[in-house]
Amino acid sequence: MAEATLRTAPLDRTRLVQWLQTYGVYAGVAALLVVNAVITPHFLTAENFRTQAVQVAPVIIVALGMALVIGTEGVDLSVGAVMALAASVTALYLGYGLLPSLLVVALFAAGVGLANGALVAFVGVQPIVATLALMVGGRGLALVLLPQLKDLRNPSLASLGSGDVLGVPYLILIAAALALLVAFVVRRTTFGRQLLAIGDSRPAAQLAGLPVRRVLIIVYVVCALLAAVAGVLATARLRAGDPTSLGNLMELSAITAVVVGGTPLTGGRVNIGGTVAGAVLIQLLTATLIKHDLPPSWTQIAQAIVIVAAVYAARGRGKR
């Protein structure tokens, strides 16, 4: 019904709406930058940009995985729990060296992703519910493994969190590299096309003979692995394993970044550039509110409004 009214509307308006849906997020980022440059003191400093970018890097990394899952018309609520799990496991195995602990983290994350993917692909459970079980179970496991915050004194972990190349922190470089990699996979590989086809219509993909189950499982495993990378990087930056609060509400931030960035929740389309910009937009919005002494509760309310507004604007896009 919405489609019909859209078609009969004057062409200019349709174009404007489409333009806003695709590029609105960049316009929003630009607008926030300009507004902040004018009203926020010390905004236009390299130090501030560095801080903002380092803060947003884990969100971007989680959102990349979330974008892939949403592209298949799924959703992954367990990403925050996987971050917490990564923090716990890193803290537990750091004694054996950074690399071995990272391998164990990867194993745990792959296990969570495999469980999510199997529930969705083989059992046919709705993604929200499948990942909801691991959202709670995963954080519980993280707390069982490491009941409280633990300080980590490991030079290689510390340098991962705060080191840089020519002044650009590792965190930003890693996030940028992963974004390019995921964008390449979505746009240029068979796997990416299969993923989008499944999101477009799973029955059609099945009829076309695509390896639907395999692709779905890989997507959930990749999403969990990316969340684990974000968890390790956040842990490295904090220099502490924090299973209680690390990754709290991360699923929400990641979904918001993806949706604000123009990827429809109905699947079949993935916008990686928009997802990165979406994460930056939320980060800037939060930073703006905090810098002007508005309490954290207001930023939560503002984020809620942005989510609803973004989903509302994206309504009727994609299929249906």
Next chain:
Amino acid sequence: MTTTNTDVPVTTASIEPPQDAHPVGSARSERLSALVQQHGASAVLLIVSMVASFSFDSFATGDNISNMATSSAFLAIVALGMTFVIVTGGIDLSVGSLFALGGVLAAWGSRHGTLVALLLPLAVCGLIGVVNGLLVARSRLAPFIVTLAAMLGARGLMLALTDEGADTYLIGKGSFLAELGQGSTLGLANPVWITLGLFVGGAVVLRRTRFGQHVYAVGGNEDAAALMGAPVARTKILVYALSGLLAGLAGALNAAWLASGVTILGSGMELEAISAVVIGGTLLTGGLGYVSGSLVGVLLLKVIQNVINQIGSLDSSYQQVVSGAFLAVVVIAQTWLGRRRQLM
């Protein structure tokens, strides 16, 4: 299914061609599936309770049972609203935040009298529920994302009211509100009576009213329901409003019970409520569900929690692992049972 060789229908069926054998077996296994779906949770509850009362002397004591009943009451009220939402095929992730918000509003309002303390949380949480419903029904947004946003927004509102969680509002002793939450009637705590009353009411509404029929119809097949003339949008708005209202009420009663509005409550409650509803036999795909099942689901979750506490050496993080695993198992079983029924 074919273990009972002496059974007459199966023997005759096995002689007849396979096409005829199929319906006989399917009717039987469908009945079995339906039975497990509807009463599986009650059976598990019975078994777990029996094992627990044999294993722990402190389990089947009057004190422990009444404690479990009281602490179940608040979750049960939330699960009641969630049942309606899930039967329409939706989901409400905002109930945990609304529970906390309801508690803070009740405690804050209690200084202006009992009426304010009770009506304020109902009004605010009910209103947020209406907004959820409007966005889901009229704007056709995905229920999980709308209610996820409401979860964030309601928690923000709650934090804004409590100076970022620093202020705790107390409920004066001896007030009617405190009596409502802490008192007991005929040996059962008042919140338990209120919960039982709400469940009876909820069951009547879902089973015996036109609105209840609409709830099932919308969850069964939305387009068919619309064609039959069921007010789809209004039904959806009402169920989300009901869910918000009940979450707020549960929060208010919980605050009255604790004598203060505690800001850290309610996180993870949406999962507990959804688990209880699903365990109780309500299908997440909508169209099928039982109010009584949700009550059994809540009791089962609380009994398992209690057992974990009794074991003692296990700390509370295990509860999260167990409830997550439990939800996964139930959902797998349910999907499997549902698929059997569809295929046959």
